[in-house]
Amino acid sequence: MVPPAPLSPLSAKGKPHSLSLHPTPPHPTRHGLKLWAEDEKLLSHITKHGHGCWSSVPKQAGLQRCGKSCRLRWINYLRPDLKRGTFSQQEEDLIIELHAALGNRWSQIAARLPGRTDNEIKNLWNSSIKKKLRQKGIDPTTHRPLSGAAAAEKAPPDEKTSLDDQRPTAPPPSDHALPLVGGAGKSMAAALTKDSVLDQVNYGPSSSPPSAPTAPGLSASLSPLLLWLSQNCRPSDVCPPAASSVPPPPNSLPSPPPPCTSLNGDHIWDCITGRGGADVEFHGSCSSSSLFDSSPLPWPEEELKWAEYLNSTFPAPSAMQSHGMFAAGVDVVRAEGPFQGGVLGTWLQVADVYSRDFQRISAAFGQI
């Protein structure tokens, strides 16, 4: 039986995917793909009705797949808010930094990279970033120098890493250690403690923002992360309820809020660790009724499509900080569209800081 022409927007290596269907028909034998001539059905169904209960989607949409498979297809491929194409250097830097703090929590990392999926990031990490880090002499698992003797000296025997595949074990649960999963949990768990995080967060009102770390090393790597989190975590997550109930005036947007002056360190910690629902996640609500709530923002239609989707997962756009996160995060790579305003500029500056910070951090690691 000749499989029908796939509808998947696959493209050749290195060529950016487009959201239009059938740009480059994939090889029909590519596993799984031949079944995805149903992409259009799935896309249409979810666009119209939302996914609701995934297990019922295949039946309702007339697909021959299980709900789980449909969900995966939607999340990793059909979601209209997906950003296609190669990762920018800034994105890669952010991934590395987030990986250092979160470990292999791809979904949480993906939540901080708008338009990117956990699968995408995971693939990038395994196929590209890992190698790059090793070439730079950094253990991609521990984010520490790879030099054998030094690494062995600093790490207990069971923490030794090899150039081959790492077999990390999760650190013991602790209220004060980042619940890192995978390799990053090793040494980083020891270094990244709640206290260290709070040290970064709870500086006095006259202190300089954390975007200008004064000391290289882990705490330095944490600072930009915290800055990022402070700006991009939902206000309701990182601020006390009373504070979050009063949205900042719109004209305050271009200047990022003093990252931590209004932030509670514990909330920041929760944000980092994922406690308290602080993650800005892209998964759609299971409620189809809320999935495509109309957006109050006069976005161009092109943007509106996925903005509607996002609107179901992000806080109300009136929470301008979140809007800024959403817009700027996307525009970091796709420097076009309607969001090139002060927010974007601010975010780009921040991203630039991250990039420079990461370079310093990498250099610092090399000196350890």
Place this chain on the structure above:
DNA sequence: AAGGGTGACAACCGCCAGGTG
């Protein structure tokens, strides 16, 4: 030109957590 190596990508698989009856 041919073959092997490598990168990129999508999908599969198994496990786990939360919700529900």
Place this chain on the structure above:
DNA sequence: ACACCTGGCGGTTGTCACCCT
């Protein structure tokens, strides 16, 4: 308390395209 279902996540595999020798 228990079993079941569902959704979500992370690790792994399979496939194709490109690059290099």
